[in-house]
Amino acid sequence: MRTFLLATPWWCLVACVEAKDDPSPFASGDRVAEDTGTTPADDAFSEDPADDDTADGDSGARRAGRCEARFTVRYLDGTASTFDGCADWDLETRYAFDPDVPPEISAASLHFDAWDEESFVCEVRLQLGYLCAAGTYPLSAQTGVSWSTQDCPDTSAYHEGNLTGSTGYIDVWSVDNGRQAGDLEGQDLLTRLRGALRAVSDDGTVIEGTFDVEQEVVAAAYASDATCERVVGDADRDRAVNVALGGLDCNDDDPAVSTTDEDGDGYSVCDLDCDDTDAAVGPGSGCDYVSIGGGITVDGYPGLTMAWSFVDPATTPCPSCAFTLWGAVDSTPMLLVAYDRAVRAAYLWTFGEGFTSPATLVPSGAYDRFTFHMSDVSDWGDIEGDFYLSYR
Numbered sequence: 001m002r003t004f005l006l007a008t009p010w011w012c013l014v015a016c017v018e019a020k021d022d023p024s025p026f027a028s029g030d031r032v033a034e035d036t037g038t039t040p041a042d043d044a045f046s047e048d049p050a051d052d053d054t055a056d057g058d059s060g061a062r063r064a065g066r067c068e069a070r071f072t073v074r075y076l077d078g079t080a081s082t083f084d085g086c087a088d089w090d091l092e093t094r095y096a097f098d099p100d101v102p103p104e105i106s107a108a109s110l111h112f113d114a115w116d117e118e119s120f121v122c123e124v125r126l127q128l129g130y131l132c133a134a135g136t137y138p139l140s141a142q143t144g145v146s147w148s149t150q151d152c153p154d155t156s157a158y159h160e161g162n163l164t165g166s167t168g169y170i171d172v173w174s175v176d177n178g179r180q181a182g183d184l185e186g187q188d189l190l191t192r193l194r195g196a197l198r199a200v201s202d203d204g205t206v207i208e209g210t211f212d213v214e215q216e217v218v219a220a221a222y223a224s225d226a227t228c229e230r231v232v233g234d235a236d237r238d239r240a241v242n243v244a245l246g247g248l249d250c251n252d253d254d255p256a257v258s259t260t261d262e263d264g265d266g267y268s269v270c271d272l273d274c275d276d277t278d279a280a281v282g283p284g285s286g287c288d289y290v291s292i293g294g295g296i297t298v299d300g301y302p303g304l305t306m307a308w309s310f311v312d313p314a315t316t317p318c319p320s321c322a323f324t325l326w327g328a329v330d331s332t333p334m335l336l337v338a339y340d341r342a343v344r345a346a347y348l349w350t351f352g353e354g355f356t357s358p359a360t361l362v363p364s365g366a367y368d369r370f371t372f373h374m375s376d377v378s379d380w381g382d383i384e385g386d387f388y389l390s391y392r
C-alpha cells in the first residue's frame with residue numbers, strides 16, 4: 001500500500017466538530033474548519049481538480065453518474081417524510097492502491113438531496129472515515145450520518161431542522177472499483193457503492209433508507225490510519241441489520257424472519273405478523289398472544305414473583321403497544337410491561353411513572369421471546385425482563 005497521509009482528515013470537516021473529545025486519529029486533526037468555518041487548504045477533496053460537487057455530468061472531468069436512493073425520516077409524532085435523494089447527489093472517494101489487487105476505498109462521503117435548487121434543502125450526508133470492505137459500520141467518531149429536513153415533503157415546520165445520528169449504522173452491501181490493480185492515481189475510476197442506513201438522533205427522529213450509486217471519478221490516494229470498524233450486522237444476509245446495532249431484524253439468525261411485509265397487510269414478521277402469507281391474519285386479527293411464560297427479576301425486590309395476564313393496550317398508558325402485560329402480586333397489579341412496536345422498545349409503567357428501554361422480541365416457531373434490561377427504575381433498581389409469548 002502506498003501512503004499519502006493528509007494533515008486534516010477531509011471527512012472530519014463536518015462530523016468532527018461534534019466529536020471534540022473523541023480520541024480517534026480522525027477526530028484529532030487540526031480544527032481549521034471548526035475555527036473559521038472555511039475549508040482548509042489541505043482538504044484533499046478541495047484539491048481534487050475533478051471535484052465539481054455535482055454528479056450530473058456538467059463537468060468534463062466526470063462522466064454522468066447513476067443514482068438510486070430513497071430515504072424516510074420518521075418523526076416522534078408518527079409523521080414521516082419520504083424522498084428521493086438523487087435530484088442532487090455526490091459521491092466522494094479516496095483510494096488505497098496496491099500492485100496486486102484493485103484499489104480499496106479508504107474513505108467515502110455521500111450526499112443526497114431531494115432538491116437540485118440551492119435554496120431548498122432536504123438532504124442526508126454519509127461519512128465513512130475508513131471503508132475497509134463491505135459490512136456494517138456502527139455510527140462512531142469516524143462514521144457519521146447527518147440530515148436536514150428544512151424543505152422535506154410532509155414535514156411540518158415544527159420538525160424542520162438539522163440532525164445528527166447518535167446511534168445507528170451505515171450498512172455497506174457492496175463496494176466495486178473494477179478489477180484493475182496497481183497505482184491508478186489520477187486515472188478515471190468507476191466506483192459503485194450500495195448499501196443502507198438507519199440512524200436515530202438524540203431527539204428520537206429516525207432516518208432510514210437505501211442507496212446505490214455509481215460514478216466515475218479521478219482516483220486520488222488516501223491511506224487511512226483509522227481502525228476498520230466494520231462488524232457483522234447482518235448475519236443471516238437478508239439485508240436487515242440486527243436490533244442490537246439499531247437495525248430492525250428481530251432474528252438475525254433466520255432469514256425467514258423478515259422485516260419486509262410479504263403479504264402486504266402492513267406488518268412484517270418482526271412487526272409481529274404471525275402469518276406473513278395471509279393478509280387477513282395479522283396483529284389485531286388472529287395474531288394475538290394467548291399464553292405467557294417467564295417474567296421479570298427486580299434487583300430491589302429479590303425473590304419477587306408476579307402473576308402475569310394480558311390486558312388491552314388501548315386501555316393502558318401505552319395504547320400504541322403491540323401487547324401489554326399486567327404483573328400482579330397477590331392479585332394486586334404492580335407493574336405494566338408492554339412492547340412498543342413503533343420504537344421497538346420495552347415500555348414499563350409503575351405507579352404513575354413510565355419508562356422505555358431497548359428491547360428485543362425474537363419470533364420463532366414455538367414462541368416469541370421478549371427480553372429487556374432497565375437500569376435504575378425508580379426504587380425498583382435494575383429490572384430484567386425475559387418473557388415467552390405464544391399464539392397458542
Ligand SMILES: [Ca+2]
Nearest residue numbers: 234238240249
Ligand atoms: Ca439480517
Ligand SMILES: [Ca+2]
Nearest residue numbers: 263265267273
Ligand atoms: Ca405481513
Ligand SMILES: [Ca+2]
Nearest residue numbers: 275276278281
Ligand atoms: Ca399477515
